[in-house]
Amino acid sequence: AQTVTQSQPEMSVQEAETVTLSCTYDTSENNYYLFWYKQPPSRQMILVIRQEAYKQQNATENRFSVNFQKAAKSFSLKISDSQLGDTAMYFCAFMKGSGNTGKLIFGQGTTLQVKP
Amino acid sequence: DTAVSQTPKYLVTQMGNDKSIKCEQNLGHDTMYWYKQDSKKFLKIMFSYNNKELIINETVPNRFSPKSPDKAHLNLHINSLELGDSAVYFCASSSQVTSMNTEAFFGQGTRLTVV
Numbered sequence: 001a002q003t004v005t006q007s008q009p010e011m012s013v014q015e016a017e018t019v020t021l022s023c024t025y026d027t028s029e030n031n032y033y034l035f036w037y038k039q040p041p042s043r044q045m046i047l048v049i050r051q052e053a054y055k056q057q058n059a060t061e062n063r064f065s066v067n068f069q070k071a072a073k074s075f076s077l078k079i080s081d082s083q084l085g086d087t088a089m090y091f092c093a094f095m096k097g098s099g100n101t102g103k104l105i106f107g108q109g110t111t112l113q114v115k116p
Numbered sequence: 117d118t119a120v121s122q123t124p125k126y127l128v129t130q131m132g133n134d135k136s137i138k139c140e141q142n143l144g145h146d147t148m149y150w151y152k153q154d155s156k157k158f159l160k161i162m163f164s165y166n167n168k169e170l171i172i173n174e175t176v177p178n179r180f181s182p183k184s185p186d187k188a189h190l191n192l193h194i195n196s197l198e199l200g201d202s203a204v205y206f207c208a209s210s211s212q213v214t215s216m217n218t219e220a221f222f223g224q225g226t227r228l229t230v231v
Contacts, residue, residue: 035219039157045206045222089157101171102147102210104220106159 002027004094006107013082014115020067021077021110023092029053031097034068034075035104040088048090051075053097079112087114119143122207122223129197130231137192137226139207147171147212148190149220150182153204165190166212197230204228 003026013019025034036048051059051068058066063080079086092107122139129135141148149172150162164172165184179195194201207223 033219037222043204043225043227045208045225047219047221050219091159101164101166102149102212102220103161103164103172104151104159105161109157109159 002029002094002096002105004092004105004107006090006092006110008110009108010111010113012113012115013079015082015084017082018078018080019082019112021079021090021092021112023075023077023107025073025075025092025094025107027073027094027096029096029098033095033097034066035093035095036064036066036075036077037091037093037106038086038088039091039109040085045091049077082114084114084116086112088112120207120209120221120223122205122226124226125224126227126229128229128231131197131199133197134193134195135197135228136194137205137207137228139190139192139223141188141207141209141221143209143211143221145209145211145218145221146187147210148184148187149208149210150190150192151206151208151222153206153225155203159206163190163192194228197228199230202228202230 032053034051038046067076093104120141147166149164163182168184184190204225208220210220211218
C-alpha cells in the first residue's frame with residue numbers, strides 16, 4: 001500500500017522569501033504521479049504542480065518548483081518570492097500510473113502562513 | 117464556468133436524517149470521485165465511478181450510497197446521519213482514458229454538520 005507523509009504540520013515564511021515544504025512517500029510502483037494541491041481558507045482544492053515519475057526533470061510552474069528525488073522517494077515543494085495569497089494548507093498527493101483508477105492518496109497537509 | 121460544482125456548499129442537519137449532495141462536472145471527464153476531509157483536514161477517497169460504473173469503494177459504511185445517473189454527475193446519498201459524519205465532502209473528476217491521465221479537479225466542497 002502506498003503512503004504519503006508530510007512531516008511539517010505548520011510553517012511560516014516572510015513575504016518575498018523562499019520556503020520549502022517536505023513530502024515523502026512509500027510505494028513499490030515504478031510508474032506514478034505526484035501532485036501538490038493548495039487549499040486556501042476558501043476550502044477550494046487547487047492543483048499547484050504535477051510530476052510524472054518517469055520524468056527526471058523537476059516540474060516548475062512560475063514561482064513553484066519541486067525537488068523530485070525518486071530513489072529517496074522525496075517530493076518537496078519550493079515556493080519562491082512568497083506572496084500573502086500563498087497562505088494556505090498544502091497537500092502532497094500520490095497517484096498510481098499503471099492500472100490506474102485515478103485514486104489520490106494524500107499526505108496530512110502542511111499549513112503555510114506567509115507573513116507581511 | 118464552474119468545472120466541478122457541488123451543492124449545497126453547507127448542510128446542517130439532525131442526527132438520523134437522510135441527505136444528498138449533488139455533483140456535476142462539465143469537463144468531459146470519464147471518472148468522478150467523492151473524498152472526505154475530516155476535522156483534522158485529512159483527505160481520503162470514498163468512492164470512484166468511471167463511466168457510471170463503480171470502480172472504487174473504500175471502507176465506507178453502507179449508509180453512504182453514491183449514484184451516477186450519467187458520467188457528468190455523481191451524487192452522494194447518506195442515510196441515518198451520525199455525528200461522526202460531520203466533515204467536508206469533496207467531489208472531483210479526472211480523465212482516465214489515455215495514458216496521460218489528468219489530475220483531479222475538485223469541487224468547492226460541502227461542509228456537512230450533523231447536530
